[in-house]
Amino acid sequence: MNKYLPILILTILCISGIILAEDFKEGIKLYEGKNVINISFEFNPFYVADLIKIYPEITTVTYNDSKQEFGYVNAFGGIGDNFMIYPNQTYEITTRKEVTLNLK
């Protein structure tokens, strides 16, 4: 058991940033700094630029489809890939301060 302990700790650390939206039906709470989220409930996909227009506290959004990284930065009016946000995908979102996303 002891030899699996480091793996277990690492696992807990890595998934600590994952917020499963099902657990926060009232909204997705993002903390200041980096957040890794996977939105598991259904919603209509939308562009990341539109998300940032609604939540200007968000500074960056990154999506990695395992082949390529797509990033959007809330600077210079919004730069980078204006990709779609889909349900059941994992995104890294960085915010300046705590914010709660209401996607419904």
Added chain:
Amino acid sequence: MKKILTLNLLAIFLIMPWCSAAHYIVGFVENAKDGTNADGHSILLWNPSVGINDNLSDTIGPLGNSNTNSIYMIDCELLNNGCAVGNILTLKILNNGDNYVSGEKNVSVTGYGYDIVNNITLNSPPNISSAEVDDDLTTPANEIDLIPADTKEITCRAIVTEYDGKNSLANSTGKFFDNSISNYNAADDNNMHYTNNSCYINYSYGNINEAEVLCKFYIWYYANSQNWNCTLDVNDNLSIHSRKGDLTFINPLLALGLNSVIDFNIVNDRDISNESKFNVTNYGNVKINLSLSGYGFRENDGNAMNCSLGEIKNISISNERFNLTNSNTGEINLSEFGNKYANLTSSPDVKKFNLDYRKNDLINEAINLTYWRIYVPRGVYGDCQGNIIFGAVRAPGN
């Protein structure tokens, strides 16, 4: 318990990419002051404490990560060594061959997912708008007259436009070379190639974006008579250079150098002197033959010498003879004197000498000996003096 561990490992596998999060370095690049657009140029990012070999790049503008004019966007976490809060990263625009680059800018990595670098300005390379070369005689233009046995100062002059301000010009070098057989990169050789590594930049010239470059060369008398190219190279403070040249022609120089006198020593009347050797040096830049003539007191007087004593007091011009190729030492009789030596004449006579011009920068090898004897006729005494006129005539074949 085994099932929980399996799930955890699966979670690690799925989430691992997110354990190394993205952090973007973004910034604005101003177009060059000469109007050149920054878009399409490449910008490089690296961590100097790691080394430039671990680097990332982006294309500025819509073709790059930012999809936005004049903007770049690089995820520094994609460096092999990643990036962390507190790291100082460096960026610069790379030279894609058009000589538009930038100085280096540093940025400190902080939180919140991205950092904005202070604006970078695309550097304008210096532009040599005009270049000209000449000696101190500007008329006729594009001709250089060398000085026998000496150097001639020539000046290459250029006007440089530097849109980043004339003070960003760092240094200038110049090369002056025979355009027919040498080239810009050839080694220095007094016959064909000269270098000046510290040309003068006159910052007082013109407006805030203009400067004058003056590059002097000291050209030896034996520089080839050909078309020559003076090319100036001007560097700015980012080691971006501009180069421009101008052509001129070095005129043929016919010149020779001689010992001061031919001394035959004491010769009795009705005797032939010992052979006197006399050096002739080519002090020009073409192969020469010799034009020879002589006189005693005044030109065309038919004599070789005038003497102070005796019944005749003259030595006829035909009694002074020379050989331009071979030495004949020892006593000789009148027949040998006539056969082995050519007689001097009162009017100039061109003789084949084929003395090439100097080719060795270290030793002057363009020197040939000539051999002289004189016959003193009966009744001539005292001190004798005469004149030999040496002239240089261009020999065929160079």
